[in-house]
Amino acid sequence: MSESPARPEPFKAPVGTHDVLPPESERWQALIAHFAGLVGRAGFGLLQSPMFEEIGVFARVGEGTDVVRKEMYDFHDKGDRHLALRPEGTASVARAFVQHRPTPPWKVWYAAPSFRYERPQAGRFRQHHQLGVEALGCADPDLDVEIISLLWDFYASIGLRKVELVINSMGTTEDRRAYIGAIREWLHARIDQLDPADAEKVADHPMRVLDSKRPITIAAIVDAPRITDHLSPDALAHFVRVQEGLAAQGIPFRIEPRLVRGLDYYTHTTFEFISHALDAAQSTIGGGGRYDGLVESLGGPPTAGIGFGSGIERVLLTCDAEGVFPAAQSRVDxxxxxxxxxxxxxxxxxxxxxxxxxxxxxxxxxxxxxxxxxxxxxxxxxxxxxxxxxxxxxxxxxxxxxxxxxxxxxxxxxxxxxxxxxxxxPTxxxxxxx
RNA sequence: GUGGCUGUAGCUCAGCCCGGUUAGAGCGCCAGGUUGUGAUCCUGGAUGUCGGGGGUUCAAGUCCCCUCAGCCACCCCA
CATH class of the missing domain: 3.40.50.800 (Anticodon-binding domain)
Incomplete structure (x- = not known):
């Protein structure tokens, strides 16, 4: 009959979050330091921005996306302000640009947590961490090449080999709008051939149907009009210049006209890096693109922009799968x-x-x-x-x-x-x- | 939000199907092996609300229900 006082239930990290302990945290430090060096040599400076913003910063730029519609980690503070934890890096950077109006081109990088309220699974968390860069105020396609090259070189320099670069062009805002109309009409005429889950998206988000993984839908849309066939001359010239640049750097890539990234604001170049060392479900380890209308939608002047984000957890998962970039045990002398x-x-x-x-x-x-x-x-x-x-x-x-x-x-x-x-x-x- | 699988020592797990004495192993940790010397070896030791709650039973780690958490898949994405 021992009367031990009831111990409280031990606390655990919240759902979808995790602690990173030594020696694994040594890898994080090393990875971030490596990234900082790489982009620092390309003229990018560190931007530290708050991990939460007024919800409008994110809502304004991604109304049609799941990231904003159902995964936003939002709350009201004691002053009844409606805030949200940052779901991705780009919107915060654009907001900082609008607020401080630095002289373009403004090139910044970040290593910061991102939050999405969703069920965790392999390579997906409620709090994950992204390495990213953004460059605002420059529309030169050679900047697209610079940005993509940086991410390519980053992956290569930590030892990743099974990485594929996929690119597409969304064209100008007008091209995109015209294409959305065309694809909606085309899909609508064949709506009974689509998987029901995809058929629902036709009215509001027709482009989302294009990157469906459902076999029925994939079969039905093989002949769908491609955005790359609907680019205006300027957009096409931009896209061609990007491809020339990548080829000149010796960077292999695949054009995927159905690559539609999850955020609304992309124009012109979009790209993703896919790891073939990871299972298909979460194989995207980084991605980004150009977003020429984003700054304006946040109340700033018309400003071109481009950047990428890459998930640290997924990159390290890929490193494990390829057996590279091991954790170095820290030691004292x-x-x-x-x-x-x-x-x-x-x-x-x-x-x-x-x-x-x-x-x-x-x-x-x-x-x-x-x-x-x-x-x-x-x-x-x-x-x-x-x-x-x-x-x-x-x-x-x-x-x-x-x-x-x-x-x-x-x-x-x-x-x-x-x-x-x-x-x-030394020895x-x-x-x-x- | 929907579905599947799994929760036993710090870690990896056995035990559960067929309820029954003080719940085990390996690794790790601690201590000792001529009271001053590690990584090997030998010996010993400590640590478990058997995820939590309820139920069935003379008896529950083992059977049933609920719940929470983890993993995985869908959705979507980094």
Missing amino acids: VYIIDTTGGASARDLSVELRRAGVSVDRAFDGRSMKSQMKSADRSGAAYALIIGSDELASDVVTLRPLRDHQPQHTVGRDAIVDTLARLLSE PTPEDLP
Whole structure:
């Protein structure tokens, strides 16, 4: 009859969210740093923007899309403002552009969480993270090529090989509008040949029918008019220039006239990167396009824009599937073992860190054996041992852990310099040892 | 929002079909193996509201119902 007090139900991360712990988080850091370097060298600067906005920022630009219609993670705050967690990166960037009016071309990148209220599954979460860039105020098709090349090079440089680039052109806003009318009419005439689920979309979102995965629909629309056959001369010239540019960079691509991306605002070039290492369901690892009307719809001046977003979780999933970009175990250079009460470890660790040496140590006065195990696990190249003998003689024992060199004693006042010198050598040789 | 599968130690899982003594394994963790030395080896140890709630029963990890969560698929997307 033990009366243990009822323990509260332990908390868990909310549905569709997840913690990223070391060592996996080391990969995240490395991936983001790699991305930052790549786009930084192309003149993109970091934009930090709020992860929530007035809901209109997102609603205005995606009224016809599921991302906005049913997946928005929205709420009312204590001031009764209707806000939404950012479902994707582009709208926030466009809003910041309208608000601050930087001098175009404005090239920014971000690494930020995105939120969608939907049921999680493989490669899909309520909070996921995107790496992205946006470039506003420039309509040059060579910028399209630059943007696509960056994402291509990003995937290639982290080791991904089974990635396919698919491109399409939505034409100008007028082209798009005219095509929507034409395709609606064409589909309407064959509506009984479509899968019922797709037939429902014909009236409001006819283009969505084009990228249906339902076999009945796919069979029914093989001869549907293609937007690439309905481009105005300007749009066609733009699209051709993009293709020439990609070819000149040696980037293979496939034109997919039925590629219709999930957001309403795209014009001209749209593109997706598909991983063939992932199962079909969530195989899109990145995508983007040009959105020449977006800034205007947010109250800004007519401004061209283009960008991409790529999901970090999916990219890392793809890395796992291809066996590339593994997590690197973080390690310290030095691990201090102190069996004399801890004051030496306490003070020496601070001294060494101030000298730029990475140091960890054991706490709680554990046994030497236990501390040595911790030193081994820490990945440190050297253990610094301070026992009663060392303390009495004012020295420390320097024990290499990664090779079979013998351990040495070093004067307490010389150890910081000794280690700093030792660790600055690429590969320590016997002559470097004291 | 709809459907399928799964929830047992920190992790991976066995046990459930055919209810029955103190619920197991491996890994990990902790400690010891001549009281100062890791990664191997040996020995020992700790940790479980058996996801939660209700029901059936003399008895439930095991059977039934509800619920929550995870995974997966649809939808859609990164």
